Amino acid sequence: MSRGLSNYLVFVDESGSPSMGNIDPDYPLFVLAFLIAKKTDYMTKITPAIQRFKFNHFGHDQVILHERDIRRDVGHFAFLKKPALKEAFLNELTDIIKELPFHMVCVVINKDEHKKQYTNPINPYHLGLEFGLERVKAFLIQEGEWADFDPAKAFVNPALHVIVEKRGNAEDNELELEFRRICGGANYDREKLNFEIIFADKKSNSSGLQIADLVARPVGVSVLKPEQPNRAVQGLKDKLLKKGGRVDGWGLKKFP
Secondary structure, eight states: OOEEEEEEEEEEEEOOOOOOOSOOOTOEEEEEEEEEEEEEHHHIIHHHHHHHHHHHEEEEEEEEOOHHHHHTOOGGGGGSSSSSHHOOOOOHHHHHHHSSSSSEEEEEEEEHHHHHOSOOOOOOHHHHHHHHHHHHHHHHHHHHSOOOOOOOTOOOOOEEEEEEEOHHHHHHHHHHHHHHHHTTTOSTTTTOEEEEEEEEOOOOOOOOHHHHHHHHHHHHHHHHHHSSHHHHHHTTTTBBOOBBBBBBBEEEEEEE
16 A cells, blocks of 8 residues: 555444443443455445345445344335344345455453442543554564564554544544553553544444444354354354454454
């Protein structure tokens, strides 16, 4: 890439609320999913595959694939109230995502346990962001795109864009401050990270954000109910980052 730009993009979306008040007893989790995609794959494989799926089912590509709407059969997905149609729709979408070339990091925070363990628990979104960005950096080093940090040569690594969905001015401003704090050196390695945050409106119809949204909750459910069959997560096993052959603590970070 020119101008010292990374060959990769990162898309971030969440499942659950980061609020530590009124925790949902049925889903006491906050999940932050990081989708890491090579730009050439994103342009030539990922986005076209998602567009083809939309054209096949809706006749156009302006529908936003939103996990919550699909799960509840609302809006464009009202036709999924028929169980057979829904099963076929989800199976096809799951198979498409399974075959797409990308990597994942998923941070799953149990808010009940987080609250019990710490008197002043850190905002789950901020905590998940730090864990995720640290692992994205390690992935870039593993892929040979980044070098280990050298204080004498700060910011020699190519700039990586991290795309997150807009939530609201106050939330976005707070998130941007936290992002810059982490990338400024408030991370495990005390290293400056040449990452840039990009806020995208849901209407931007980003395939990367939609995939991150689609996988975040199934990963959370797999942690909450490990005995429950979870076909969507089975298809992600090879995409979650590994260290020493292990996914736990790496591609799947559970906290506490």
